[in-house]
Amino acid sequence: MRSSFVLLPVALALLSTGAFGWLSDTTSVDCLQSRWSEWMKVGYNTRLRTRVILRHPSNGGTACGPNEETEQLPAGETITPQETAQAFDSFFLRRQTTLTRNPAAERDLLVILDESGSIGVAVFEEAKEALAKLLGYICPRIGPDVYGNPYHQVAFMTFSSSYEEHFDFDDYGSYAGVRDAILQETYSSGTTATHDALDYARTTMFANGDFSVSAKGLRPESMKEVLLITDGQPNSASATVAAAEELQSIGVDVFALGIGNNIAQNHMEQLVSHPAYKHIFHLGSFDDFHTIVDTVEQQYNVLAGSNVNNPCINFNPWEITGGRRR
Known part of the structure; x- marks a missing residue:
């Protein structure tokens, strides 16, 4: 009977560590972004493509890149x-x-x-x-x-x-x-x-x-x-x-x-x-x-x-x- 009382605090400690260990999780998480959209023609002679952030980085993970990218239209293309x-x-x-x-x-x-x-x-x-x-x-x-x-x-x-x-x-x-x-x-x-x-x-x-x-x-x-x-x-x-x-x-x-x-x-x-x-x-x-x-x-x-x-x-x-x- 005494041995069970001795083991109980240990069991509770292990349970607590397992249940709340995520609070101190330091695993690095990288940014996750969607695929680029199709090019969209804008302004006078510009095209634009976009993407969105699906997951923000944490714990020193890789930062997100730009969500928009523009470039001049290829030669001969018009809007x-x-x-x-x-x-x-x-x-x-x-x-x-x-x-x-x-x-x-x-x-x-x-x-x-x-x-x-x-x-x-x-x-x-x-x-x-x-x-x-x-x-x-x-x-x-x-x-x-x-x-x-x-x-x-x-x-x-x-x-x-x-x-x-x-x-x-x-x-x-x-x-x-x-x-x-x-x-x-x-x-x-x-x-x-x-x-x-x-x-x-x-x-x-x-x-x-x-x-x-x-x-x-x-x-x-x-x-x-x-x-x-x-x-x-x-x-x-x-x-x-x-x-x-x-x-x-x-x-x-x-x-x-x-x-x-x-x-x-x-x-x-x-x-x-x-x-x-x-x-x-x-x-x-x-x-x-x-x-x-x-x-x-x-x-x-x-x-x-x-x-x-x-x-x-x-x-x-x-x-x-x-x-x-x-």
Whole structure:
């Protein structure tokens, strides 16, 4: 009987060591990453591939390598409008630039549309229609829903020799309101004073960075964004670059959709936020603007035909939720 009492503490000690030994495990664990994705064409002449971390290293294990890799397109390769649509959907409509982006983030987006003389009234009308339709695919959605889910606000400006603000961020609480307001705007020809429009965006629309006192409907905690749509060289390239840099310096993320071949690649790259290949989208003509819309619409229709009714792509890259705006 005594011997059993003597052995009991030893047995308990062994059991404890076996059960909790993992707490002091110093085994080296290397990083584990997925295979590289297929190459995706982005920007003007870049291709991108990505991978994700499946297991983080510990105890001195081999560190993870980069999750993104870019290189210049091979000689002779170009980017089609359909491929630009894929990049536009990934990096602008869905904003899946990283896997750590907050899916609850709200966006206050200012669209600035070029209406200079090189465009013309007919093309301007087509551009408005394409833009108005494309904004319907921004996710989660424009305007709040009855459940209080994250939502976006959109403001709209045009510019030529001067600029005009058409509506503030909180003027329209639904996609239908934003769409109809864009469609009713009329064309005003002139030169290309891009820097004046960007300066007004910074000083007035984004309140010089003091978002809490904005009179334009900004929400202090939202993501602040600009989408510049233009087809030509600005009146002053240096002033435009300076205006874009100042806009970014107050916390505004700048995207650009360059249409036509009159815009220098290096100039556009100086206007947008970093990395440029995720913020620049280039098309050969305004006809290709409609191709972007058609391509995105086809993709969403495929989703609608699967297990998702009226799909809306959420910020979260692993989740598809919600419904299309009306």
